[in-house]
Amino acid sequence: MTFIIAIPTLDFMTSDFMQGLLHLEYPMVSHGKMAFIRNREIPLARLSAINRAIKENHEYLLFIDDDIILPPDTFLKLFHSINKKIKGKLPQIMNGVYYRKTDCSHPLVFKKIGAGALINMPKDKVIPVEACGLGCTLIRVKMLKKLIKTNKNIFDMFEKSVLEKTTEDISFYKALIKNDIQNYVDTSVQVGHQAKKDYCRIYYKGGSYIPAPYQAPKDLGNSYSGQTKNVPNKQKKSR
Numbered sequence: 001m002t003f004i005i006a007i008p009t010l011d012f013m014t015s016d017f018m019q020g021l022l023h024l025e026y027p028m029v030s031h032g033k034m035a036f037i038r039n040r041e042i043p044l045a046r047l048s049a050i051n052r053a054i055k056e057n058h059e060y061l062l063f064i065d066d067d068i069i070l071p072p073d074t075f076l077k078l079f080h081s082i083n084k085k086i087k088g089k090l091p092q093i094m095n096g097v098y099y100r101k102t103d104c105s106h107p108l109v110f111k112k113i114g115a116g117a118l119i120n121m122p123k124d125k126v127i128p129v130e131a132c133g134l135g136c137t138l139i140r141v142k143m144l145k146k147l148i149k150t151n152k153n154i155f156d157m158f159e160k161s162v163l164e165k166t167t168e169d170i171s172f173y174k175a176l177i178k179n180d181i182q183n184y185v186d187t188s189v190q191v192g193h194q195a196k197k198d199y200c201r202i203y204y205k206g207g208s209y210i211p212a213p214y215q216a217p218k219d220l221g222n223s224y225s226g227q228t229k230n231v232p233n234k235q236k237k238s239r
Contacts, residue, residue: 003032003060006049008042013066014200016192016211020070027079032058043155043168046134050148053141061144065135068098069192069202078138081126081186092143092181095129096136096189097121097205105203108133109185113170113177124188131173131183136191143181151175 007021026032035052037045046063053061060082062075074096082094099105106117110131118129147154154175155168176183192202199210 001027001030001060002058003030003062004049004053004056004058005032005034005062005064006037006046006053007034007064007066008037008040008045008049009066010039012196014194014196016069016194016200016202017066020068020072020074020192021064023072024070024074025072025076027076043171046155046168046172050144054145054148058141061139061141063134063137063139065133067194067196068135069194069204070136071189071191074136074189074191075138077186077189078136081184081189082138082140084126086126086184090140091126091184093137093139093176093183094126095132095134095138095183095185096191097185097187098133098136098191098193099203099205101193101195101198101201101203103208105205105208107205108135113173121185121187126184126186128182129185130177131170132185134169134172135193136189147175147179147181150179 005024021034035049037048040048049061049063060079062078064070078094078096082091084090095109097107097109099107100117106119107121109118109121109129110116111118111129113130121127154172173183190205192204195201195203201208201210
């Protein structure tokens, strides 16, 4: 099995992000590489990663955004889920769950495009949804190869609705719907979402916290417990 991990970045990666990335666990009998897509607009960075994955004949493409804080088993869980048949078919795409970087931290998971976030997700289940964030997503490259042929502008950011103006992800998921490709999310894959301008606060299910200064989290498990205490947003910056 071959894979490529694509990381769109503007070269501002925190120690929390790197710690999670370096401690990722991989499927056995696999061969892969990491590609940092640097200093490009996110849609162009994602498209570049897709073209590279196709050109190098990888089987899987894993998108990881540079503000995602990864538990070590993230890749393993996504890989296991994408290779488990649902209604007799293997999924073509599998997403993890991360949350908006706000005090009301809703998951970036949408049962229907244009509807509100899916708040009451079932625990530790693989469920069909129309859209997610693309910041923690495993995709079969064969599917992307077919998708590119019919949807050259899948990451067009210039949509009409307010939501679609803020993200290129929706255009991608609309292309999946148009081509009758079901999108899935594995709710057991819960990752952190880091706000780099807010004292590097990390948002996750149930709240947020500010990492200890100059120290990456020791335990990157799904609960994010035992690392630091939740700190109010108004706290002064640590020295």
